[in-house]
Amino acid sequence: MGFPVLPLYGNGYQEVIASKPFLTLAPEAVVDAGQLSNVTDVLKFVQSTCSKIATVSLLVTSPEQFSEDDFVQLLNNGVNTVYTNCALGDAVPKERLAEVPSSVQSVDDITVDSFTEALLANIRTDRKDELYTTLVVDQYSRALGLVYSSTESIKLSIEKQVGVYFSRSRNEIWVKGATSGNTQQLLSIEIDCDGDALKFVVQQAGDGFCHLGTQSCFGKSKHGLYELEALLADRKINAVEGSYTRRLFNDEELLNAKIKEEAEELTESDSRENLAWEAADLFYFALTKLVANGVSLSEVENNLNLKNLKVTRRKGDAKPKFLPSKPETKTDDSSAPIHLKVIQGSDVAAVQEAVTRPIQKTTEIMHLVNPIIDNIKSKGDKALIEYTEKFDGVRLSTPVMNAPFPPESYQDLSEEMMEALDLSIENVRKFHAAQLQTEPLVVETQPGVTCSRFPRPIEKVGLYIPGGTAVLPSTALMLGVPAQVAECKEIVFATPPRKSDGKVSPEVVYVAQKVGASKIVLAGGAQAVAAMAYGTESVPKVDKILGPGNQFVTAAKMYVQNDTQALCSIDMPAGPSEVLVVADEDADADFVASDLLSQAEHGVDSQVILVGVNLSDAKIDEIQRAVHEQALALPRVEIVRKCISHSTIIKCDSYEEAFDMSNQYAPEHLILQIQNPDKYVGLVDNAGSVFVGSYTPESCGDYSSGTNHTLPTYGYARQYSGCNTSTFQKFITSQNVTPQGLENIGKAVMCVAKVEGLDGHRNAVKIRMSKLGLLPEGFQ
Known part of the structure; x- marks a missing residue:
């Protein structure tokens, strides 16, 4: 005889059977007849779904739905036992009770002794x-x-x-x-x-099961949905005013909006890392809504189990409003125009909203990044290979390619591509070689006191080159060439291998060979950053890591920079790419549109802003039409459409106002499509790189003009320079003090040391001056 299974339905099932305990004889299934309309449906379900299960029991919460003949049919066709939650006399006429098979029982007939015996x-x-x-x-x-x-x-x-x-x-x-x-x-x-x-x-209940006061004898349980549920339940009561979780509990509209936002971001995720991250976000906000409304995860599981019992299922189509619209025809400009919003520069609130960058989630991302870094630190190459297989879908025997790189790894490159790379490498080399300081800076600050400053290359640098589905040789050369110019002793590339064949893009290998890289680490993400920061059996530990990447790369770089165990610096913080174009009435609308779109195609979170100086409505309409027409011709039109939907044209009354706004925003790329642009470069205080004039698109700087395209984003142009030759150098100072020099500054040194209470410092000067017979009166 089988017995009902309580865990299958949790508390809902327990309520049905009046809190009696029950036993599982594995393998067993319990079918809730309340979920099925008639005997035919029950049997159909039992025969189709439970065919491989030895014991199938039926729970009848409303026995009147079955006659005694129904009971007999069920018991003769695959159901081992039928349980009801009331006396059988209420379900079957007493005069027929003797005819009902003995395996039909009332839950109330199960005693402690009979249960224990079974x-x-x-x-x-x-x-x-x-x-x-x-x-x-x-x-x-x-x-x-x-x-x-x-x-x-x-x-x-x-x-x-x-x-x-x-x-x-x-x-x-x-x-x-x-x-x-x-x-x-x-x-x-x-x-x-x-x-x-x-x-x-x-x-x-209480502190837990273990005598040590923990929930489990097997140590602290891992963080998961149930721990999050408990934490949110506590926050619902005890969260401090002003906290984000308290705000979510108090603002239902905000909570609903965040659920919709995270669901949309999940559908748009294009990598394993992003899918995991966005799903975690969605679970957090969805669980917050459950807790806010007193709904438990157990109830959710109960519903999943109950739905699994359904025999008839709906077709499964999504509601029309969630289905993608039909592809837009390029001839229909009016159906869904790809246009920027237009606001006045005097509208402070609107401008503030337009220039606010997407929220970075670095703190939250660290919960995912920290275990990856720890694993690389402890397991080295083994972990690196495992992560490459997990995230990039490539199983490797070794995580590195060593120089000299075999010519066959880039032999498929066309002559045209190699010439383009060679031209770009040479232009970047020329510009960065001109920045190289080779001679020491020497200054005599006082007679007999000579101070100097001299450069030294950073010995080992790790250059992160985003890859996988994309090919980014431009980043490889923008980082590799200045490292070579600065004479770094070891240059290490890191880039994820292609999913198609597990190899590195030949363009990247070609650049690595040209700049003298010693290795290419076949990995991406936080794991590549950790490998270069701490070193593994095959990957040398580097002193500085440079290069752009996704949010996980950025978070890992920020982590290792602050970890004294790593002793590794980074180039700069990073965020989504961005452009600000300053244009006036004389600007070519097609040029302006192309500059905006070249940035918009990077991703939906890219920032695209046009600051217009005295732009007429006709000029704005001309630019909007050009944006729409050019966007429709781009392969990444859907990404562009979403980016442009939150992009803005800000109308200003003067050039001074436009540049003041630009300096406040501190864009990564600043493009000047105005009359006499050279005249206004002097007004630029904060920008990663400036593109001066109508014939200077951002793409020239991205690839071949010679300037570096690794630039500060997210407003960090206020504090950081773009990548340059000195990025790969450190500067050491020296001083040389003669007896004459000591006589000139010794008294000042002793005075300051005395007031700071550092007698050892004071004494180091005093002894020397005393032996030279230069000690002033009163300095005994």
């Missing part, structure tokens, strides 16, 4: 003390501890519906929580497949 009949033990090995788990199937049960403790557990076990150390019955208060409510008892071990499913 349990003991299905378990065995080979222990000399005749105890039963018992695993205790909570309602979420998390292991709490391993204990032992006796026949008496099992009977008491069922009778009292609490955790009762047998203590071997005290040789007596042990009622969990009787003295500590950390009690357990027994939810179910289950038997393993061999019938020689029990599983008690309990709801643990």
Whole structure:
């Protein structure tokens, strides 16, 4: 005989059967007849879904829906036992009761003794003390501890519906929580497949199961949805005013908006890392809504289980409003125009909203990045290979390519491509070689006091080259060439291998060979950054890491920069790419549109701003039309459409106002499409790089003009320069003081040292001046 399974339905099932404990005889399924409309549906479900299950029981919450003939049909066609939640006399006429098979029972007819007897009949033990090995788990199937049960403790557990076990150390019955208060409510008892071990499913109260005061005897449980649920439940009551979680609980509209936003971002994610990250965001906000409305994860699981019992299912189509619209025809400009918003520069609130950058989630991302970094630190190459397989879908035998790189790794490059790369490399080399300081800076600050400053290359640099589905040789040369010019002793590239063949893009290998890179690390993401920062068996530890990347790369770079164990610096913080174009009435609308779109195609989070100086409505309309027409011709039109939808034209009344606005924003790329642009370069205080004049598109600087395209974003142009030759250098100062020099500055040194209470500093000068006979009066 089988028994109903409580865990299948959780608390909902428990309510149906009046809180009685139940046993699982594995493998077993319990079908809730309340979810099925008639006997035919029940049998169809049993025969199709439960065909491989040895024991199938039926729970009937409304026995009047079946006649005694129905019961007979069910029991003769795959259902082992039918349980009702009331006396059989209420379901079957008394005069027919004798005809109902004995396997139809009332839940109320199950006694503690009969339940215990059935349990003991299905378990065995080979222990000399005749105890039963018992695993205790909570309602979420998390292991709490391993204990032992006796026949008496099992009977008491069922009778009292609490955790009762047998203590071997005290040789007596042990009622969990009787003295500590950390009690357990027994939810179910289950038997393993061999019938020689029990599983008690309990709801643990108090500090936890372990005598050490932890929830589990197996250490602290990992963070997960149930821990998050408990944390949010606590925050709902105790969150401080002004906290973000408190705001979510108090603002239903905001919470609903965040759920929709994260759901959209999940659908737009294009990598494994982003999918995991965005799904975690969605779970967080969805769980916050559940907690806010008093709904538990157990109830969600109950609904999933109940839906799994349905025999008939809906077609499964999404609602029309969530389905993609039909492709837009390029001839229909009016149906969905790709236009920027237009606002007045005098509208402070609107301008503030337009120039506010997307929120960076570095702190939250660190919860995902930290374990990756720790794994690389502890397992080295092994972890690096595992992450490359996990995130890039490529199984490698070694995580690096060593120089000299075989010519066949880039032999497929066309002559045209090699010439283009050679031209770009040479132009970047020329410009960065001109920046190279080779001679020391020498200044005599006082007669006999000579100060100098001289450069030295950073010995080992790690250059991160984004890759995978994209090919970015431009980043490789923008970072590799100045490192070569600065004479760094070792240049290490890191780039993820292609999913198609597990190889590095030939363009990147070609650049690596040209700039003298020693290795190419075949990895991306946080794992590549960690490998270069800490070193592995195959990857040398570097002194500085440079290069752009996604949010996980940025977070990893920020982490290693602040970890003294790594002793590794980075080039600059990073955010989404951005452009600000200043244009006036004489600007070519097609040129302006092309500059805006060249940035918009980077991604939906790119920032695109046009600051117009005295632009007429006609000129704005001309620019909007050009944006729309050019966008429709681009392969990445859907990305462009989303980016432009939150991009803005800000109308200003003067050039001074436009440049003041630009300096406040501090763009990564600043493009000047105005009359006499050279005249206004002097007004630029904050920008990564400036593109002067109508015939200077951003793309020239990105590839071949000679300036560097690795630039500060997110407003960091206020504090950081773009990548340059000195980025790969450090500067050391020296000083040389003669007796004459000591006479000129010694007194000042001693005075300052005395007021700071550093007598050792003062004495170092005093002794020298005394031996030279130069010690002033009063300085004994």
